[in-house]
Amino acid sequence: MSFIKCNYHTHNRLCNHATGESKDYVLKAISLGMEEIGLSDHGPIPTSFMSYQEYKDNLCYRFMSLDVFEHIYLKELDDVIEEYGDKIKIYRGLEVEYLPYEKEFYEMLHNKLDYLNLGIHYFVSNGKIHNSYSHVTYENVLDYAKNAVEAMNTGLFKTLVHPDLFMFSYENINGERKFDEAATEASKMIIEAAIRNNVYLEINCNGLANSRKYDSDDWLYPYHEFWKLVKTYKDAKIIIGVDAHRPEALDSEDVEKILGFVKKLDLNVCHKIEF
Numbered sequence: 001m002s003f004i005k006c007n008y009h010t011h012n013r014l015c016n017h018a019t020g021e022s023k024d025y026v027l028k029a030i031s032l033g034m035e036e037i038g039l040s041d042h043g044p045i046p047t048s049f050m051s052y053q054e055y056k057d058n059l060c061y062r063f064m065s066l067d068v069f070e071h072i073y074l075k076e077l078d079d080v081i082e083e084y085g086d087k088i089k090i091y092r093g094l095e096v097e098y099l100p101y102e103k104e105f106y107e108m109l110h111n112k113l114d115y116l117n118l119g120i121h122y123f124v125s126n127g128k129i130h131n132s133y134s135h136v137t138y139e140n141v142l143d144y145a146k147n148a149v150e151a152m153n154t155g156l157f158k159t160l161v162h163p164d165l166f167m168f169s170y171e172n173i174n175g176e177r178k179f180d181e182a183a184t185e186a187s188k189m190i191i192e193a194a195i196r197n198n199v200y201l202e203i204n205c206n207g208l209a210n211s212r213k214y215d216s217d218d219w220l221y222p223y224h225e226f227w228k229l230v231k232t233y234k235d236a237k238i239i240i241g242v243d244a245h246r247p248e249a250l251d252s253e254d255v256e257k258i259l260g261f262v263k264k265l266d267l268n269v270c271h272k273i274e275f
């Protein structure tokens, strides 16, 4: 199986929907001869950030609690660096969403870690929180983009993971899942903000498993029209992320398929993230 030398998108059991401890991912990476690994489990989302219904609808209980972050996750990261830091370069990170009215919270997380991955799993539109997997249409896709741009403008984020997640079940004016004018406009906003803020755009390997889960013949993401557009921007920084939810994902067939996708589109992918 193929694998990538550096991966900065790695989960573990603490988010409640991945398996294995940080150590298991690090050991797997060492066994593959990888050079760098970034540990970036899903960060906490305080219940006070949204209504009870919104919290439930967006599956926020699937992420680690603040208590777990402070008392287990941070210690686990330090322990694993102490034990294996001489065998592989390990970075301490998190994957989080961004709500503009809770900026201090993300600053607090950022200050305790080496980096933050930004994932727009939900976004604010018309004062409500919409889920990126199920509620994106030509009418609100610019709000998805605005949420991403606002987050990147804070300078708190290293990478925007699966930037094309909005295409998961996107609907154009005719209810079709097509990369229309609004999707193109949203993508341009995202790509240009990433370039301005020196944020990497991630091609996400886990999109393939997610597509199979929903019995889709096409890849729901990565979405090729999005990446064809990225290619037209010479200064965009692209990175591949495994989004590993189990240690074996680091050298799965999906990584190989993504490498094929990158080759076919002739994308200029960064080998490493610069810190």
Ligand SMILES: [Zn+2]
Binding pocket: 011, 015, 017, 042, 245
């Ligand atoms: Zn996850």
Ligand SMILES: [Zn+2]
Binding pocket: 009, 011, 095, 119, 161, 243
């Ligand atoms: Zn992830």
